[in-house]
Amino acid sequence: MTTTGTLEVTTPSEREIAMTRVFDAPASMVFDAWTKPELLKRWLGVRNGWEMAVCEVDLKVGGAYRWVWRGPDGNEMGMGGVYREIVRPERLVATEKFDDACAWYPGEALDTITLVEHDGKTTLTTTVLFESQEARDVALQSDGWSSGVAESYDVLDELLASD
Amino acid sequence: MEPVSYQAKDQDRLDATFAALADPTRRAILARLASSGQASVTELAEPFAMSQPAISKHLKVLERAGLISRGRDAQRRPSRLEAEPLAQASEWLERHRRLWEGNFERLDALLDDMKDKTREKGEHR
Helix, strand or coil: CCCECCCEEECCCCCEEEEEEEECCCHHHHHHHHHCHHHHCCCCCCCCCCEEEEEEECCCCCCEEEEEEECCCCCEEEEEEEEEEEECCCEEEEEEEECHHHCCCCCCEEEEEEEEEECCEEEEEEEEEECCCCCHHHHHHCCHHHHHHHHHHHHHHHHHHHC | CCCCCCCHHHHHHHHHHHHHHCCHHHHHHHHHHHHHCEECHHHHHCCCCCCHHHHHHHHHHHHHCCCEEECCCCCCCCEEECHHHHHHHHHHHHHHHHHHHHHHHHHHHHHHHHHHHHHHHCCCC
C-alpha cells in the first residue's frame, strides 16, 4: 500500500508510464482539482514562474480541453486533447497532444486517471499510454502489463546498484 | 503533461531500453550478467528451460537496445552488461518523478485549502 505523499512511478509497458499517489482528501475534491480550470491553474505545471495562461475545459465526453503555460521569459507551451470517459469522481480518460513546437514525445497519448477513496484518503493512479503502431488498445485492456512493471524498475535499480 | 525536453534519438533509445526490459527472461539475463560480469550463450541458457537459439534471440534484443555488448570471439561471443542505457532510463524516470512530485505537492496544498473552505461552509458538495 502506498502511503500518503509517496509518488510511485512505474513503466507498465514499453508504451506506458504510470504514477500512483495518495492524497489526504476525498476523491470528489481530487477530481475537481483535475477538471476545474480555476483549480487546475493553482497546481498543474505552475512552477519557477510558469503560469497557466490558457486553461479551457469542456468537461463532457467528446469535449476538448486546451492548456497553455507561459514562462517568465514569455515562452509558451501548449497542449490539449479530448475527453473520452468521465465518471466523477472515479475515472477520467482523455487524449493528450502537445503543440508541435514543444512536443516532447511524438504523436498523441492517452491519459487514464483513476481515483479510489478509502477512509477519506484518495489513491490516484494516472497512466499515460504513448502512441504505437501496434495495437495500443490491446495493451490497455490486457492485464499482462500491470505485473512486470514495478519488477522491471526494481531490477533496474538493482542493476545500477550492483554495477 | 509538462515540458521535459529531450531528443527524438533519446526517445528511440529509451523505447528500445524499456521494450527490452519488459521481458522477464531478459531481465534475468541482465541480473545474471550484473553478478557474473560476462557469460557465453551456453552459460546463460543453463538456468532457463530454453534453447540456445531462444536465448540468442533475447541477447540480440538486449544488444540492439545497447544493454549488453558481445565479445568478438566467434565461438563464445561472451555477453557483457552495458550500464549507460540503464542509467539513462533510470534518469528519465527520476526526472519525470521529480516533475510530478512538484505538481502533487501543490495539489496537496490546494486540497488542504479546499477542505478548509468546506469545513467553513459546514458541507461538502
